[in-house]
Amino acid sequence: MRVNNITNGWRGAALVALTYIYFLIFAQFGFLARLTQAGIEGTNLRLVMGSMAAGGILLSLAVPRLRIWPQPALRLRLGFGIAAVGALAALLPPNTAGAALTAFIIGAGLGIVTVTLVTHLPQFTSTHRPILKVGFGVGLGYFVCNLPFVFEASPRQQSVLATFVCVAALALPLRAAVEESIAQPTGVQRLPFAAALGAFTALIWLDSAAFYIIQHTRQLKAETWMGSAHLWTNGCLHFAAAVAAALLLERSRTRLVLAGAYLALATACILLLDPAHALSASLLYPIGVSLYSVALVVYPSWLASAVSGDERARIAGWIYALAGWIGSALGIGMGQNLGHVPVAFVVVAGAAALALPQLELLRYRAREVALVGAVLGVAFVAHRAIDKHPAAAQLSIVEAGRRIYISEGCIHCHSQYVRPNSADVALWGPVEPIEEIRHQRPPLIGNRRQGPDLTQVGMRRSAWWLKAHLLDPAALSPGSVMPSYAVLFRDERGDQVVAYLVSLQSSTLEQQRALQRAWQPVSTPEASTEEGEQLYAQLCATCHEPHGAARQRWPQEFILMPTSLVENGLGHSYNLSLASVIKFGVPGTDMPGHEYLSDQQIASLVLWLAHNPVQPQLQR
Amino acid sequence: MKAAESSPSAPSPAVDAAITHALFWLVAGNAMGTMIAVLLLLPGLNRLLGEWTYGRWMMVHMNTALYGWCSLPMLGFLFRTYGVERSALRLWGRPVVWLWSAALAVGCYSWLSGTSSGKLFLDWSGYARILFPLTMGALWLLLVFAFLGQRRNAEQARWRAAAAKLIGLAVLAAVPFALFYASSPDLYPAFNPDSGGPTGASQLESSLGMVLIVLVLPFGIARRLPGHARTLSLAWVLLAVEAAFCALLGRADASHRMPAQYIGLGSILLWLPLVPLYYRGFAWNCETRQWKQVFLCWWGLLVVSGWIFFLPGVLDRFKFTDGLVGHSLTAVAGFLTALLVFVMTQLIGDEHAWIFNSKWSFYAWNLGVLAYVMVMTAAGWIEGGNPGFTMAPGPLHHVLYFVRLLTGLAMLAASVEWWIAATQPFGRMRRYQTSHAGAIAA
Known part of the structure; x- marks a missing residue:
């Protein structure tokens, strides 16, 4: 049975x-x-x-x-x-x-x-x-x-x-x-017709507008609905969200399902305003759509407050005619005419989609809403009265760049503090005087080095290198865990942060250079050409091979075109300071240092480069 | 200790709200921490974040832990201590909790939008920098009115308790202003010129602040037991002496290589035996036992490791590495979390202590934290000798970070279990509403 x-x-x-x-x-x-x-x-x-x-x-x-x-x-x-x-x-x-x-x-x-x-x-x-x-x-x-x-x-x-x-x-x-008559489950949370109509109209409107915009914007479509991986992901998300919605509706969580659908769709619509977020939007969109779709199908039979089959049918007719067809047409119209979903509309749609929870909130949590609203208002007035932060337009490019450095939370991965009398000095030095640090507002010492210290980064890296690294860190520093900050280069922020980083250099430059020139790796008998070859392919080939990725991508940007080691090899005179060049780079050029390499790794690279000035293997 | 001996824990919507909101922020913070751990293993996923980059999420992760998870249970404690639940303003406790969460949510949005002061744990900037102190002000006003109401009702016959609460109010009054000014980019505390981190004196100062909270907590939520007056007095006298000693150390920039700094910080070791003895002087609910024990264990580990990490040679090796990340987790996820869960278990009473006492979540959390600390200490030790270990990560680094992710998942699972358990008794809340409405009508 x-x-x-x-x-x-x-x-x-x-x-x-x-x-x-x-x-x-x-x-x-x-x-x-x-x-x-x-x-x-x-x-x-x-x-x-x-x-x-x-x-x-x-x-x-x-x-x-x-x-x-x-x-x-x-x-x-x-x-x-x-x-x-x-x-x-x-x-x-x-x-x-x-x-x-x-x-x-x-x-x-x-x-x-x-x-x-x-x-x-x-x-x-x-x-x-x-x-x-x-x-x-x-x-x-x-x-x-x-x-x-x-x-x-x-x-x-x-x-x-x-x-x-x-x-x-x-x-x-x-x-x-x-x-x-016996198929009606009991105990399921009912949703009044007006609330359901408002909620479904708002959700279908958002859905249709987002769908139309994605389908008719090449960049958005490429990020969301093109390629097998995207489609499989969308399909799985749709399926999982639909089953989750059903499970929640079974447990009388109708409002939660509608609220979840709204949050997902509203966030997707807002993210779609910026093509950089299309991928994130593409993950939320199917979730939102599937959540409300299940509620839409289930509503007339199980969630509506209908007393007869005829009433249920009429409710279904109105919901599908008004919310379904007209809501969809309005959404497509918005997509056609505006090309985006305005944030103000997303807010209004929220008022409609979440009308019932909002009314309940006002009814049962009036004090909470009143206090939060009042204090938010007071804070707004006070902020307007006392905020004296200089506008971004009034800042120099370096100051603006520093602000972006702070905004992006760079201090969570990069320190700006060279500890005196420590290995830091050789790697990231020279030491910055405490008076200069105290002069900063605020000092950006940081407490973690997921990446190198940046106190003197302007001395160690060229503007091009910094820009290229911010755009695609792994391309220049293989294995780097740093995220791409390409998004900053869609406006002036990228150049500002580069200007700030370039400005980070000390006046005691020559002293540091002398220290670096004098540096030699400690004797490392375990250094090998095999390791050197591997490191060369990983770190150097990108600029020093005729078809290296960085060389191909930025042919016009180098201050001095990097020597093609395959074609020209290394001059013997170069061998003497080769270790120092690998470790600390070449001042005045785009050649960066590789400060984090161990002495053995540097010795291996020197061994490989010095004894294999022309590398036919790599040409292959 | 029998349950009957312990202090009664009356149900309260305000305390319940503080606990459920705190747990929400714990879950949110852990979820973000897990996401961050995944991003460090798979940096390519960062592109999914768009403008809300890794560094911005770090701010949200750290601040929700401090101002959400670590702070909201203390609101519950203050509501109980100042009798908000019994005062005419009892219905305003929960709105203040909502306000706190709303202000923190605004903060989260502002950090994600790139508004920051650039100061770790004092990231408040712009609108949020005004809103959050105002929220603290609203809490303070509620406590003041509750205190005054109780005085009028002559419920506080004991002048010493009243005086202590008054001092507490005076201290709390300064907090919003202190937070506002400390968040200013123009202020920066003394630092250790040899490490770039805090001086021994400032670490001692913050440790003593923590000790002060640990000493105050029992008075609000537990009954004193006879026969422990000497221990209690000794603790308060020692705190006063250490505070004076800390003041003598001054607030100038000072290296950890100076004996006065590391010996001064070493004075915190005196609290290693004293805190457990102090807590024996109070009657605690039976069901708080396991969390009390584990909080005292974490306290011991924190105090000892905190001092060792400051010693010359050790700090030089671990500064800026994962080792100190692990130490921070000892403080927040180990010691503070165990203390807060212990306090919350006491606040909700034995009847509801099951929320935090499931065996698997207890072990998932504590062993997860311990494993995290061990993994990060190992990673920090290697990194201290070879910065390339982190900057150009290899297989060993990936393995350690993967284990770290697993420990994070264990902590997340435990926190989700607590949150779900705490939000289940929503029916209970409705019951309060009804009974309160009835009381008001009467």
Whole structure:
């Protein structure tokens, strides 16, 4: 009995999954691509999409009122049949009038299927964890649509797939698994109609706008929906979020699901304002979409405060017509006209999506809200009154760079303190006088060296090297754990921080240079040419090989083009100070030091370079 | 010790809020710490962060640990000590906790947005630098009104207790101003010219500040036991003597190689036996036992290792390395966390002590911290002799950092367990609301 109960219920999951596949990969995606291929754009495109919305809205509102074919199974078959006709019609060469008719048929089919399905889902899911089955169906639908061979299929192939989806749905045995009256779970948190309508409209609006913007911005699309890895990740995230949403809805956490969906979508929309964040946005977007999608499907049957089947159907009709079709159209319109989702709109959408929790917050936590609001306000006024920080525009480039150094938390990995009478002096020296340190506002001594000390970095590294390193640290310092700060170079901040770092150098430069020239590695009998060769390939080849990565990428930037060691080798006169050059670099050029290398490593490199001035192996 | 002997722990929405908020920040801080540990192993993932770079998350991670996790349980302690729960203002305790969390959330946003003073643990800058002291001011006002209300009701017949609370209020009144001014980039404390870190005197000063808190805590939440007056007096006299000694050491820049500095800091070792003896002078709830023991163990380890790490030769090797990161974790995740959990267990009473007493989370946390400290000490020792160990990391470094990540996950799991356990009794909170509403109506 129990096994039957479980297996019967999977028809509900299959119906949900098939409906989603049809809607996502064809109605929302493949059909649009087909129109674009046929050159239907601008006003004509709007006309076609308007037809689809009209079909959807009309049938969503009409279905609950139709007295013919009262059986849900028949209505579903009718809806999938119409949808299949729409998918087949999309295979014909489209013109605007034909496409509008096809779009209307697609919308009408979807209107009938969605409203009928969500109204009568309990008939097909059985009484054993019906909401989880819906979550599984939604997740599966999204997962299939994100399979690379489905997502990247041609629009014609997607139309054929949509037809097969409808045929599969028509082939499903749609006899009611259970009577609806006994399939209603008790104890599930109900959501008032107005709150649900507001929340779903806001969420679908955000979703559609974000989807449209990503699809129509090349850079964003490349970061989110291109390549197998992205698609598999999206599919898995969709599936996991859908199942999580179902589990939460089963536990009466409806508001948490909607709040989570809003937070994910709102954050994704804000992140999309900056293309650098597209990847992060692409992780949040599927989570937000799947969270609310499950709630949207589950709502009419299990979360609405409906007392009869007719009322449930009417609620479903309004929700799918207004929130679904109109919310989606408004989102696409926003994407088309603005190209982004304004932050102010995200805030307004939050007010709608989270209306109920906010009202409850005000009702049960009025003191908390009042006190937090009052103190935030007082702090704002006080801040305006006493803040005397100089504006960024008033700062010199070095001062501005220092501010960025502080903002980015560089002190968490880099010290600016050379300890006197310690190994620091040779590596990062010279020592900075305490008076100079105290003169800084504030001193940036730091307490951790994940990377080198920067007290005198301007003496050890050229501006080009610093910039190249900030852009891609691992390219110049293999194995470096430092993150890329390429984001700073999209505006003036990158150059400012480079200017600041270059400014970090002492007036007692010559003394330090003499110290460095006199330096020799201690005797290291374990040094070997094998190790030297390995280090050369890792550290030196990038600049000293004709095809080295840094040399190729920055040919114009070097102060002095690095010697091509393959072509020119090393002069014998150079050998005497080679260890010092490797350790401390060449002043006045872009050649950096490798202060962190051990004496043995340096000796190995010297051995390799001195005895293999021309390296045919590396040329290979 | 019998449960009946211990101080009664009345349920309170304000204390509950302080505890659940503190645990939230602990979970958040641990999650960020885990993320940071992952980023150090897989730096390529940094690109997912966009503008919210590693360094900005470090600020959030460190400050949420200090101003969220380490501070909010003390709000619970203050509510209990100053009788906020029994005063006419009892319904304002939870709003103050909310305000604290809101101010910290604003701080987090400001650090992630790149607003910082550039001072470790005093990163408050811009709007947040005003908001957070104002929050402290709101807490102070609540405590003052609660104190005055109790005085009017003549509940505090003992003048000594009243005087101590008054002194406490005077000290607390200075904290918001101190925080505001200390966050200024124009102020910088004395430092050790041979290490760039704090002097022995300033370390002694902050250690004595911690000792002061340790000595004060029992008075607010536990009942004194007879027969321990001498130990208690000795502790307070010693604190006064050490404070005077610390003042004599002065606040000038001074090297750790000066005997006065390392011997002076060594005076903190006197508290190694004295703190356990002191805590025997109070009646504690039965269920606090394991956390009291472990807090005293961490105290011992912290005091001894803190002194050893300051010694000439040792500090020279470990300064700027993972060794001192491990030592910081001994302080915050070892000693302070054990102390705070001990205090919270006392505050919520034996009935709810199960929240912190699950065996696996107890061991996951403490062994996780211990393993972390050992791994980081080992990494710091190697790094002290060879900076390239960290700057151009090799397989051994990766292994040590991977183990560090595992210990971080153990700590995160334990904190999640506490947080979930603490938020489960939300029904309890509703019950308070109802009963309070009933009381007000009556």
